[in-house]
Amino acid sequence: EAQVTQNPRYLITVTGKKLTVTCSQNMNHEYMSWYRQDPGLGLRQIYYSMNVEVTDKGDVPEGYKVSRKEKRNFPLILESPSPNQTSLYFCASSYRGGAGNTIYFGEGSWLTVV
Amino acid sequence: AQSVSQHNHHVILSEAASLELGCNYSYGGTVNLFWYVQYPGQHLQLLLKYFSGDPLVKGIKGFEAEFIKSKFSFNLRKPSVQWSDTAEYFCAVNANTGTASKLTFGTGTRLQVTL
Numbered sequence: 264e265a266q267v268t269q270n271p272r273y274l275i276t277v278t279g280k281k282l283t284v285t286c287s288q289n290m291n292h293e294y295m296s297w298y299r300q301d302p303g304l305g306l307r308q309i310y311y312s313m314n315v316e317v318t319d320k321g322d323v324p325e326g327y328k329v330s331r332k333e334k335r336n337f338p339l340i341l342e343s344p345s346p347n348q349t350s351l352y353f354c355a356s357s358y359r360g361g362a363g364n365t366i367y368f369g370e371g372s373w374l375t376v377v
Numbered sequence: 378a379q380s381v382s383q384h385n386h387h388v389i390l391s392e393a394a395s396l397e398l399g400c401n402y403s404y405g406g407t408v409n410l411f412w413y414v415q416y417p418g419q420h421l422q423l424l425l426k427y428f429s430g431d432p433l434v435k436g437i438k439g440f441e442a443e444f445i446k447s448k449f450s451f452n453l454r455k456p457s458v459q460w461s462d463t464a465e466y467f468c469a470v471n472a473n474t475g476t477a478s479k480l481t482f483g484t485g486t487r488l489q490v491t492l
Binding site: 298303304305306307308353355364365366367368369370371 | 381386411413419420421422423426467469471480481482483484485
């Protein structure tokens with residue numbers, strides 16, 4: 264079954280404690296990205312990756328890091344989380360970058376930073 | 378830069394009422410358009426998409442959307458809503474920038490269907 268899998272699904276952490284949200288897709292997609300969803304703001308792109316070792320900033324990259332060492336994995340790293348990073352995070356992937364590709368989403372990761 | 382506007386933030390309808398959710402985008406070039414639905418506590422699911430061809434697109438669960446290029450609009454419609462359609466609906470645009478693939482989302486419309 265085609266899937267985008269995120270872990271953890273739910274996490275409460277404290278300010279400053281580094282955390283990583285993993286994302287894995289089994290569709291051999293080249294393109295992967297991270298979004299955050301906040302009430303009244305919709306979804307905003309944090310980072311994206313066009314392929315292995317190719318990453319770039321989205322609209323709201325501050326406070327986040329990513330890496331793409333393997334095609335299937337695209338972890339999101341919060342080096343020093345702060346309360347304003349409390350949000351619902353979605354990982355997404357598509358076959359290629361560029362318009363004309365349907366983007367598939369993971370089930371989301373609820374992150375609370377206290 | 379592309380942007381997407383969803384003018385209705387919260388819509389309340391009775392079952393069997395007709396639905397139309399507005400979506401307007403701003404981008405002068407070629408775009409691909411999407412509607413996603415998010416049921417309470419769940420992830421985003423693709424309802425329908427427009428890439429090219431017939432501007433009237435039919436999706437799952439009886440939804441359809443019409444792309445009107447001259448109006449930069451992609452409104453979502455359903456003739457008769459059901460209680461199970463209660464969800465948040467997001468319009469999204471993927472502009473053809475040639476390289477990056479970036480979905481720009483609207484802020485969402487929360488649909489509440491009452492019995």
